[in-house]
């Protein structure tokens with residue numbers, strides 16, 4: 001077992017309130033950190049750092065926990081930049097574009113999907129992501145969803161079955177037939193390959209009753225629950241997520257006061273995806289309103305080819321700070337510990353002794369440069385534990 005000491009950290013964010021300044025960020029200045037192949041062994045002042053087998057010099061840069069991107073649709077073929085261009089030019093987006101990605105993904109070979117997913121996963125990692133959730137959802141057949149989940153599993157342990165993304169073309173108006181398939185044979189084949197089940201519960205997608213039926217079947221099949229809700233309208237997804245004790249309800253662009261109160265009293269995280277609001281020119285949700293009510297907020301990229309082709313968590317943080325009323329520290333916490341909470345993980349998103357040694361060295365003296373220099377090359381090095 002090799003040990004390594006990371007020296008000369010100008011500003012270390014641990015997200016452990018028992019450390020450093022004892023704020024929620026657990027921040028230390030002039031710090032060092034020791035880890036082995038898997039976990040953090042020691043955190044403290046640089047001038048008190050113990051010896052280790054290897055030394056990594058942070059060169060007076062800031063160090064943060066690796067980002068936990070708790071919402072992506074990473075396995076897909078094709079691209080839809082023309083839709084983005086049209087939308088930016090003022091044409092209405094009706095949500096029908098998912099079917100186009102389904103067509104391209106069904107037509108792609110497994111090797112092709114593996115190569116493009118690997119490239120996107122590498123891009124996320126280069127931008128500081130060390131834990132990524134990956135959903136299926138672009139084949140919408142039993143064999144196809146199985147194929148996508150198996151591919152997702154090559155890149156992450158946080159794999160999500162999202163058969164209920166849209167009703168595929170071939171089902172025409174037979175919504176019930178598709179809901180029965182997703183909750184039946186497709187669920188049976190997919191559940192052993194995933195940790196999570198998700199449903200796109202929204203206008204133009206699945207109703208609250210359809211979503212509830214699918215998610216209850218998922219729970220019976222041993223899956224944990226998360227939900228896309230209230231992105232396109234005030235459609236009841238948040239209340240359903242709370243009712244089912246889902247780990248997270250994602251988007252939350254249109255929420256009522258009673259949704260906010262219910263979320264605050266629950267253990268369901270509100271995951272905000274400002275890359276999607278940016279890319280669809282939608283109103284941003286008010287993170288401030290959620291935070292002030294006591295809701296736990298996470299930030300994720302929602303990386304997908306239609307509504308958020310975003311792989312940069314620094315950009316997501318910058319949007320959250322600029323457009324959603326978050327302080328920088330709230331946004332950094334939401335992109336690290338918040339994402340971990342949305343995945344019900346205690347071992348990532350923080351840098352306390354015993355946590356996974358997943359961290360990012362920044363080419364900046366303070367982590368705030370992630371929002372202060374939006375789009376800049378602030379991430380210098382991403383380190384992910386081997387086991």
Ligand SMILES: [Zn+2]
Pocket residue numbers: 071072073228302304
């Ligand atoms: Zn999504």
